[in-house]
Amino acid sequence: MKLIPLPAFTDNYIWLLHDGQQALVVDPGAAEPVLQALSRLGLQLEAILVTHHHPDHTAGVDALRQASAAKVFGPAHEMMPEPLSRLGDGAKIECLGLRFEVIEVPGHTAGHIAYYCAKVDQAPLLFCGDTLFSAGCGRLFEGSPAQMLNSLDRLAALPDSTRVCCAHEYTLSNLKFASAVEPHNQALAAYFETVQTLRAKQQITLPSTILLERQINPFLRSREPTVVEAVQRFAASANDEVSVFAALRQWKNEFR
Numbered sequence: 001m002k003l004i005p006l007p008a009f010t011d012n013y014i015w016l017l018h019d020g021q022q023a024l025v026v027d028p029g030a031a032e033p034v035l036q037a038l039s040r041l042g043l044q045l046e047a048i049l050v051t052h053h054h055p056d057h058t059a060g061v062d063a064l065r066q067a068s069a070a071k072v073f074g075p076a077h078e079m080m081p082e083p084l085s086r087l088g089d090g091a092k093i094e095c096l097g098l099r100f101e102v103i104e105v106p107g108h109t110a111g112h113i114a115y116y117c118a119k120v121d122q123a124p125l126l127f128c129g130d131t132l133f134s135a136g137c138g139r140l141f142e143g144s145p146a147q148m149l150n151s152l153d154r155l156a157a158l159p160d161s162t163r164v165c166c167a168h169e170y171t172l173s174n175l176k177f178a179s180a181v182e183p184h185n186q187a188l189a190a191y192f193e194t195v196q197t198l199r200a201k202q203q204i205t206l207p208s209t210i211l212l213e214r215q216i217n218p219f220l221r222s223r224e225p226t227v228v229e230a231v232q233r234f235a236a237s238a239n240d241e242v243s244v245f246a247a248l249r250q251w252k253n254e255f256r
Contacts, residue, residue: 107148
């Protein structure tokens, strides 16, 4: 299997997975990058997986469906380009001979889902849309802090080697914030240097891994004493795990 990030817009990635003949794509906010890749690689599009309803994840769906007759899968409870197969928590789908399980991860949007495959070329694979970013998480446009905390807990519980395929190149800016939260985190400092080098060369920082994210992502570390202490300096009233998480997200919203 080949996993390819297709850049779109300013900082989006449309993920393409293929076996040399058939392909699936995730969150095609634009059709043209996908159509170009399919033509260049001689691939037939089998399936389109959508994580949530935002246009930068869905606007290319109709054109791709018309061009390929690909099957479309998406969240059970969000406005989606019809027709599609709607999926709820625990649903399983077969694509490219692989079995993907759906994980409901509300927070960024009310019905956001992620797609998890336990084995793709010997390692798990996660397509998580805008829920989990490297060193960050999505803004809470529709869900609550408690929902997002629970969603991130579910993703953090996946195997260490799980490759995290999120939909935006936000890693460098996220790491600047993470470093302000945990300035003495050595794993974070080392990764920050690596990412600065990659981005200076205009290279992608993804996929990440669940193991790495547990080490450097403040939103997966919001119960760690170092993170709690930092958050309480920002918001003294944050005194339980949900209010700490909410304050951490607000701090990130305001961070410059």
